[in-house]
Amino acid sequence: MPNHLYRLTANEVAHGIKNREFSAQEYISQILERIEKVDNKINAFIVVDKQGAMEKARSIDKRLHEGDYVGDLVGVAVGIKDNICIKELKTTCASKILEGYIPPYDASVIKRLKEKDAIVVGKLNLDEFAMGSTTEFSKYGPTRNPWNLDYVAGGSSGGSAASVAASECAVSLGSDTGGSIRCPSSFCSVVGLKPTYGCISRSGLISYSNSLEQIGPLGKTVLDVVMVMNAIAGIDENDQTTRPMTPTLPSEDIPTSNRLSKYTANQNKRNIDIGLVKELIEGADPVVSKCIYSAVDLFESSDCKCEETSMKSIQYALASYYTIATAEASSNLARYDNIRYGFDYNPEGYEWNTYFSNVRNNFGDEVKRRIIIGSYVLSAGYYGKYYLKAHMARERIRQEIKSLFEKFDVLIGPTMPILPFKIGEKLDDPLKMYQIDIDTVIANLAGIPAISIPIGFSNSLPVGLQIMADEMCEQTLFDVASFFEKIVDIRRSADI
Amino acid sequence: MYGSGIYMISKDELKHLGWLSRLELTIGELDRYVSQIDEIIKYFDNLDTIPLSESEHTYSAKEVSELRDDKNRVFKWDTLQSLKNRKDGFIKGPKMS
Numbered sequence: 324m325p326n327h328l329y330r331l332t333a334n335e336v337a338h339g340i341k342n343r344e345f346s347a348q349e350y351i352s353q354i355l356e357r358i359e360k361v362d363n364k365i366n367a368f369i370v371v372d373k374q375g376a377m378e379k380a381r382s383i384d385k386r387l388h389e390g391d392y393v394g395d396l397v398g399v400a401v402g403i404k405d406n407i408c409i410k411e412l413k414t415t416c417a418s419k420i421l422e423g424y425i426p427p428y429d430a431s432v433i434k435r436l437k438e439k440d441a442i443v444v445g446k447l448n449l450d451e452f453a454m455g456s457t458t459e460f461s462k463y464g465p466t467r468n469p470w471n472l473d474y475v476a477g478g479s480s481g482g483s484a485a486s487v488a489a490s491e492c493a494v495s496l497g498s499d500t501g502g503s504i505r506c507p508s509s510f511c512s513v514v515g516l517k518p519t520y521g522c523i524s525r526s527g528l529i530s531y532s533n534s535l536e537q538i539g540p541l542g543k544t545v546l547d548v549v550m551v552m553n554a555i556a557g558i559d560e561n562d563q564t565t566r567p568m569t570p571t572l573p574s575e576d577i578p579t580s581n582r583l584s585k586y587t588a589n590q591n592k593r594n595i596d597i598g599l600v601k602e603l604i605e606g607a608d609p610v611v612s613k614c615i616y617s618a619v620d621l622f623e624s625s626d627c628k629c630e631e632t633s634m635k636s637i638q639y640a641l642a643s644y645y646t647i648a649t650a651e652a653s654s655n656l657a658r659y660d661n662i663r664y665g666f667d668y669n670p671e672g673y674e675w676n677t678y679f680s681n682v683r684n685n686f687g688d689e690v691k692r693r694i695i696i697g698s699y700v701l702s703a704g705y706y707g708k709y710y711l712k713a714h715m716a717r718e719r720i721r722q723e724i725k726s727l728f729e730k731f732d733v734l735i736g737p738t739m740p741i742l743p744f745k746i747g748e749k750l751d752d753p754l755k756m757y758q759i760d761i762d763t764v765i766a767n768l769a770g771i772p773a774i775s776i777p778i779g780f781s782n783s784l785p786v787g788l789q790i791m792a793d794e795m796c797e798q799t800l801f802d803v804a805s806f807f808e809k810i811v812d813i814r815r816s817a818d819i
Numbered sequence: 820m821y822g823s824g825i826y827m828i829s830k831d832e833l834k835h836l837g838w839l840s841r842l843e844l845t846i847g848e849l850d851r852y853v854s855q856i857d858e859i860i861k862y863f864d865n866l867d868t869i870p871l872s873e874s875e876h877t878y879s880a881k882e883v884s885e886l887r888d889d890k891n892r893v894f895k896w897d898t899l900q901s902l903k904n905r906k907d908g909f910i911k912g913p914k915m916s
Binding site: 638639657671673677681688691702 | 833836842848860914916
């Protein structure tokens with residue numbers, strides 16, 4: 324039996340199992356062994372479903388033996404961020420508030436992964452209710468960066484990125500509201516995609532800010548991310564904000580026969596027009612900008628046109644994002660009253676308001692801060708000053724980006740303005756923590772897709788490049804990202 | 820922290836906002852949060868730097884007008900079996916005063 328099966332990409336696993344090079348059970352045993360060996364160091368998993376994973380592997384091997392059809396992701400070990408519901412498996416959002424919650428249904432993305440015969444191995448750590456940028460705000464402790472255990476893995480999908488970088492699973496699902504997939508992807512040297520708003524169903528994703536968030540895939544390669552997208556993307560009647568996957572090119576009309584039904588990672592590169600957003604580069608640490616400029620040189624030497632461009636509306640993007648996100652959070656978290664779901668606390672004998680206050684005091688500091696700020700910006704007298712203005716700012720950002728995409732195919736810049744930092748470093752200053760989201764919130768506000776790909780290391784810490792494209796133009800992102808992957812080989816598997 | 824001028828938000832306002840969201844903030848929490856939240860709200864004043872007209876609003880990219888037919892559908896109660904605090908087909912809750 325081949326060793327180190329846990330190092331394989333999703334593509335290699337699916338092919339290996341289909342071609343009987345190794346069985347699903349052999350692969351999953353090695354994955355579970357790997358998790359047992361390294362997870363006490365990085366703390367990526369909240370729950371590991373050993374029994375469920377082995378049962379599914381057994382059933383896949385049986386079906387293969389009988390010559391039955393198997394899905395495109397057959398046997399692939401997937402980790403799921405713990406704010407996505409899986410039937411009969413604990414879902415906590417890393418919070419005391421949902422400590423005892425066992426969902427009675429599968430999220431739509433989970434149903435789709437199961438249909439393709441992927442194997443869910445467990446639920447991954449996150450900042451409580453997906454509010455944070457480092458996975459330090461989790462009831463289960465921080466997730467550590469597999470490249471240097473004293474450093475943060477990023478957030479809020481820290482577990483999703485760290486588990487892939489540490490080869491504990493081949494691919495994972497995260498959620499991205501203001502950068503929560505791209506930030507940890509950049510900090511952990513993996514590929515992470517935030518799709519166009521409406522591309523992937525949010526049914527079964529526990530809401531934080533529903534006009535901004537999207538579920539998205541993380542993997543070691545662009546091809547792995549593409550394979551997961553092909554499994555989970557598309558309209559869902561359970562989520563009325565989902566839209567058809569047809570890309571909207573600004574000037575050309577795509578003949579129906581050429582319309583994409585699946586994404587590919589074939590690097591069918593056309594002459595790409597790349598816009599380098601000045602404000603994002605200038606706001607970044609010099610060690611980060613240096614890596615970005617090296618990437619630009621590589622693009623230019625391969626016949627891509629790179630031109631510097633400006634996005635004036637970036638100056639109010641962060642304020643707009645945090646106003647809207649906290650406002651929606653204050654509303655979405657109002658449902659947590661411990662009556663229908665939650666932790667063990669008998670309501671008998673308690674008066675209504677006292678019970679709810681006692682329950683809701685179990686939110687962490689960051690969640691409480693965001694609920695309070697959200698209530699503030701929505702309150703009478705302040706609504707016009709903050710919330711309404713934030714929406715107008717959002718529309719301005721969206722229009723400016725749209726006009727940039729008339730000139731450029733993609734816009735690039737650093738995913739994060741800084742390198743990963745030490746655990747505990749920014750905990751006492753929430754505003755400083757918010758400011759590291761400056762590069763990523765734009766894509767959420769505008770609803771456009773954005774991908775982070777590894778482009779190098781600085782001081783032995785990973786740096787990510789962010790590529791943004793117009794609405795529903797994920798294929799353009801995959802074209803550029805896989806092209807870059809072909810010309811530069813960056814390490815994606817941490818030695819741990 | 821106190822030296823930087825007027826606070827936009829007072830501890831009393833914070834306590835009140837907490838109450839509106841059913842969060843009974845402790846004295847320790849009020850002390851901790853007031854300067855942090857004040858700083859964040861002051862940062863939001865960035866929104867005042869844009870010249871804005873009334874007409875700039877984001878509209879949904881999709882026409883959400885598809886409602887299902889108005890037909891009676893039986894609710895599957897077995898999905899609620901696992902709910903906590905159930906008794907005799909009801910859900911237990913705290914008492915209204």
